[in-house]
Amino acid sequence: MSRQLWQKISAPLNALFVAMGLFAVAALTTPDISVRMRLALEALLVCIWAAYLLELILALIRQQTTAARIAMPAIAIDLLAVLVPLAAFFFIGKRDQSLYCTIWLLKPLRNSAFFQLMGRVLSNEARNLTGITSVFGIVMFSAALAAYLIERDVQPDKFGSIPQTLWWAVVTLSTTGYGDEIPQSFAGRVLAGLVMMSGIGIFALWAGILATGFYEEVRRRDFVRNWQLVAAVPLFQKLGSSTLVEIVRALRPRIVPAGTVICRKGDVGDQMFFIVEGFVSVATPNPVELGPGSFFGEIALISGEPRSATVSAATEVSLLSLYAVDFQMLSNNSPEIGEIIRKTALERRAATPKA
Known part of the structure; x- marks a missing residue:
């Protein structure tokens, strides 16, 4: 099989194997599954593991015999897909062995250009993202401290310490609102409103920075590609x-x-x-x-x-x-x-x- 043909079919094949493997892992957690079905699902996982082992061997052979080198992240993912389930087989109890096959979720990502793009965006926007993350941490701790001072006497079981109020601050900043910890005093509710509005602004800044970074990176990549195409016209x-x-x-x-x-x-x-x-x-x-x-x-x-x-x-x-x-x-x-x-x-x- 030619390398070009293999590259075309490897991505959908990996996606199919991952879907089958995850289905088997999920089914094996069912308590009332029959012995025959359990054996069939375990055999399916072994077959997928063997296919990934063969893919790893072929990749290592190509790495040694061809001039075109395979990217190290791809080789690392191939190694993890083989070694993690193998290690689980020898060192983990039988009940949880199949759970470690979820490492195969990484397989469809081995040749994904998206994650390379994501890496460049995070690298380019690291300073801005770090700044917003710092603001998030400051607001979160300040909100936890204020909630502790305001609510500790009203609800000592839920706001009796800063570690407890940190959980409330995270939930409120993210506007998730589980409802397990709710300020009872008027000042506490005003604080909760301010924290929620601050969270909306912080998450909007995160999204804006990432969106701008993706736009700039895609535009830069397209410009380079178009430049090469234009330069090729006599x-x-x-x-x-x-x-x-x-x-x-x-x-x-x-x-x-x-x-x-x-x-x-x-x-x-x-x-x-x-x-x-x-x-x-x-x-x-x-x-x-x-x-x-x-x-x-x-x-x-x-x-x-x-x-x-x-x-x-x-x-x-x-x-x-x-x-x-x-x-x-x-x-x-x-x-x-x-x-x-x-x-x-x-x-x-x-x-x-x-x-």
């Missing part, structure tokens, strides 16, 4: 960095599956396309195939004429699209860009079928 390779920045902001990447019609003859042309990877077929009396570095749709974009040919994806195609509005903006901000596109379009108008 038409833009001689332009300066500042001009490329304008193009990156204007061009929109798009992946088109093989066989998809990109534009049809007679349609209004509101955008042109640059091919980064793959090939497209231009349906003319003498069909033409365009590959990486080529572009099409420029005449319709510049002149406003209808599309003169139907263009479809001969293979999976990575495209960059430039809309008419963005073209005008680029032409105004960077006249050399518009001039390059117009000049190239005129030179190719007679020789290249137009779309």
Whole structure:
């Protein structure tokens, strides 16, 4: 099995194994389960463990024999998925052995890009998050201290010490409101209201910082990816960095599956396309195939004429699209860009079928 094929099926396969394993673990905690069903579920867990052991062995072999290294967090998760249940089998009582198979929850995350993104966001926003966490701790302890002073004589069984009121402060700050500890005095209820409002503000700040961090990280990643795509187009390779920045902001990447019609003859042309990877077929009396570095749709974009040919994806195609509005903006901000596109379009108008 090729590495590419394995990478495509490993994620859904791991998810299936995890779902089956968790179902078995949950079912094994049922007290009135039959002996036959218990044996079947335990056999299922053993089979999943054996599959993970085989995956670990293959990963270690690839690590030694191929130039492409597997990330250490992925190897660590594979090791934990095998070693933790194995250790539980030898050192934990039979009743709780299966519970340690819940470590398999980490398996679907081994190749997840989300957690890499989360790590970068937490690293970038560590200072702000630490500051808000400090504010949360200060407000929590202050609320616990105030509740102790106000309510200790009214409810000594629930507010008789600061450790007791710390629990109340956490529950109130998070606006959970279990109701097991409720201030009885007027001052205590005013304090509870202030603490709840403070909690809403603190959690809103946490959410805002994380949302902003995710947005900035995704935008930075997309900008780098789009920069690489734009730089791969020969038409833009001689332009300066500042001009490329304008193009990156204007061009929109798009992946088109093989066989998809990109534009049809007679349609209004509101955008042109640059091919980064793959090939497209231009349906003319003498069909033409365009590959990486080529572009099409420029005449319709510049002149406003209808599309003169139907263009479809001969293979999976990575495209960059430039809309008419963005073209005008680029032409105004960077006249050399518009001039390059117009000049190239005129030179190719007679020789290249137009779309």
